[in-house]
Amino acid sequence: GAVVSQHPSWVICKSGTSVKIECRSLDFQATTMFWYRQFPKQSLMLMATSNEGSKATYEQGVEKDKFLINHASLTLSTLTVTSAHPEDSSFYICSARDSQGLITEAFFGQGTRLTVV
Amino acid sequence: GENVEQHPSTLSVQEGDSAVIKCTYSDSASNYFPWYKQELGKRPQLIIDIRSNVGEKKDQRIAVTLNKTAKHFSLHITETQPEDSAVYFCAAMTSGNNRLAFGKGNQVVVIP
Numbered sequence: 001g002a003v004v005s006q007h008p009s010w011v012i013c014k015s016g017t018s019v020k021i022e023c024r025s026l027d028f029q030a031t032t033m034f035w036y037r038q039f040p041k042q043s044l045m046l047m048a049t050s051n052e053g054s055k056a057t058y059e060q061g062v063e064k065d066k067f068l069i070n071h072a073s074l075t076l077s078t079l080t081v082t083s084a085h086p087e088d089s090s091f092y093i094c095s096a097r098d099s100q101g102l103i104t105e106a107f108f109g110q111g112t113r114l115t116v117v
Numbered sequence: 118g119e120n121v122e123q124h125p126s127t128l129s130v131q132e133g134d135s136a137v138i139k140c141t142y143s144d145s146a147s148n149y150f151p152w153y154k155q156e157l158g159k160r161p162q163l164i165i166d167i168r169s170n171v172g173e174k175k176d177q178r179i180a181v182t183l184n185k186t187a188k189h190f191s192l193h194i195t196e197t198q199p200e201d202s203a204v205y206f207c208a209a210m211t212s213g214n215n216r217l218a219f220g221k222g223n224q225v226v227v228i229p
Contacts, residue, residue, distance in 0.1 A: 046219065
């Protein structure tokens with residue numbers, strides 16, 4: 001299957017700082033990317049859906065000013081957690097799909113473990 | 118938006134028995150239903166998917182059935198093996214809004 005690479009795999013940051021997470025599709029053009037948050041032993045909570053070249057669509061309850069999403073190219077989407085606080089500590093995972101071709105499957109990145117101290 | 122419910126939350130089966138996980142969805146316009154398997158500490162991996170124009174799909178020991186009228190779809194794992202132990206997520210997508218929503222996941226434990 002297609003490969004989605006997420007970076008970094010883990011990050012520790014101080015409270016009040018910002019953290020950027022990158023999600024790259026390595027061998028296909030990802031017209032759509034999804035950002036999820038996953039708490040231990042819980043489901044994947046969809047945070048936002050981003051389409052290349054347009055603004056992300058955020059799910060209800062997700063602060064768009066705190067979780068900035070940029071999908072400037074067909075192979076890269078970034079999630080920036082601004083002014084991070086300990087409650088933002090979580091596992092963030094992206095997935096990407098090529099909605100223009102025959103592939104409709106969403107491929108996942110390996111996830112980013114964020115710890116805010 | 119689409120709401121996906123998944124039951125049961127935990128399922129224990131004896132090795133060799135079958136496991137069935139059921140999901141329901143709310144948006145009748147949803148037309149793509151994938152199932153993902155997530156092992157501890159790893160990313161979710163697609164194991165099977167089905168589109169709304171098909172009622173059943175099978176891939177070796179794994180099958181998925183879709184009932185559009187009742188708006189539910191199920192994952193069937195036959196001849197379970199210890200390596201089938203994982204969390205399984207169902208999801209639903211509507212091509213119109215391009216949004217992939219997941220159920221809460223099901224912890225499957227295969228007892229040797």
